Amino acid sequence: MKTAFLILSILLISACQQREAQHSFSEASFIKRPIPHMHREVPTELIRSKYETLKPNEWGERVTGVQTHFETSEKEIALTFDACGGPHGNNVDRELIRFLKEEQVPSTLFINSRWIEENTKLFQQLATDPLFQIENHGTHHQPLSVNGNSAWGISGTGSVKEVIAEVKENQKKIEQLTGSKSTLFRSGTAYYDEVAVQIAKDLGIQIVNYTILGDAGATFSSGQVKNALMTAKPGDIALLHMNQPKKWNVRRRETIRSYSPRERFYLCSTSQPEFAVTTIVLNGHLMNEQLIRGDNT
Numbered sequence: 069m070k071t072a073f074l075i076l077s078i079l080l081i082s083a084c085q086q087r088e089a090q091h092s093f094s095e096a097s098f099i100k101r102p103i104p105h106m107h108r109e110v111p112t113e114l115i116r117s118k119y120e121t122l123k124p125n126e127w128g129e130r131v132t133g134v135q136t137h138f139e140t141s142e143k144e145i146a147l148t149f150d151a152c153g154g155p156h157g158n159n160v161d162r163e164l165i166r167f168l169k170e171e172q173v174p175s176t177l178f179i180n181s182r183w184i185e186e187n188t189k190l191f192q193q194l195a196t197d198p199l200f201q202i203e204n205h206g207t208h209h210q211p212l213s214v215n216g217n218s219a220w221g222i223s224g225t226g227s228v229k230e231v232i233a234e235v236k237e238n239q240k241k242i243e244q245l246t247g248s249k250s251t252l253f254r255s256g257t258a259y260y261d262e263v264a265v266q267i268a269k270d271l272g273i274q275i276v277n278y279t280i281l282g283d284a285g286a287t288f289s290s291g292q293v294k295n296a297l298m299t300a301k302p303g304d305i306a307l308l309h310m311n312q313p314k315k316w317n318v319r320r321r322e323t324i325r326s327y328s329p330r331e332r333f334y335l336c337s338t339s340q341p342e343f344a345v346t347t348i349v350l351n352g353h354l355m356n357e358q359l360i361r362g363d364n365t
Contacts, residue, residue, distance in 0.1 A: 109272035112271075115228065115270050119214065124262055125262065127217050129258050129260075133266060145301075146176060147174075148176045148278070149175055149309060150178045150205055151205065152182075153186065153209055157209070160311065161312060162313065163313065164313075177201065179203070179205050181206070192245055202250060203276070204242060204254075206254075207234050208234060209256030212260045214228055214263045220259075231264045232267065235268055254307075280307065283309055286308075
């Protein structure tokens with residue numbers, strides 16, 4: 069029996085008390101929460117014969133078997149970032165990565181094969197950083213379907229064989245480059261049928277989607293992203309993107325200055341609740357504004 073985990077960031081919406089910090093955020097302990105229902109991997113020949121004639125009845129982001137949250141009694145959520153790859157998706161949001169590293173924000177990164185090919189050196193650097201958990205965002209960034217269903221204008225995989233290839237080829241690439249086999253998967257568009265989800269489970273892989281649509285494919289405005297994250301409840305999984313950088317300009321800097329203190333939220337460590345990092349959301353990204361050290365403004 070395998071067990072998969074999500075690395076968590078802790079998001080306290082309003083309960084984080086601002087007191088003088090004695091420790092830095094980077095000294096906080098990392099937290100992992102298990103994602104259940106992992107199965108032992110079944111040989112692909114058996115999977116193909118088992119599912120070849122099955123017809124799916126469900127299609128969407130929350131079909132049977134998709135994990136959208138985790139169990140917790142704490143005020144914590146999982147931040148997940150997709151890197152989709154392809155002609156319009158191979159970019160790198162270096163400002164976001166810099167922020168996550170500087171503030172030691174643990175995150176789960178779902179990486180597509182095409183993005184890895186274009187950013188191999190950076191991918192290997194991210195994979196060796198204990199802040200980041202590397203997981204599988206597919207080989208060709210397709211919806212996962214056994215009969216070719218489409219989502220958002222993207223054609224899905226069209227057979228059991230193609231489902232297996234979409235999952236396994238990138239999993240193999242990640243393992244070759246990192247030495248670790250990814251056990252979590254999110255498809256391109258985050259759409260599935262329930263047969264494809266079960267195939268993934270038989271491959272020893274758990275499908276993970278989201279409860280918080282954090283940036284809608286990096287199309288949300290800064291206000292929309294902030295509003296989305298402010299709805300967070302314990303155990304939520306937030307989906308954002310790390311491959312769509314936005315250029316800084318005067319308008320965005322003015323947006324930062326315009327936020328009032330009561331519009332801020334606090335990203336805190338469970339082990340160091342006295343220390344808060346005041347953050348804002350800027351065009352789909354968490355951006356650090358200042359560290360709170362006994363400042364109650």
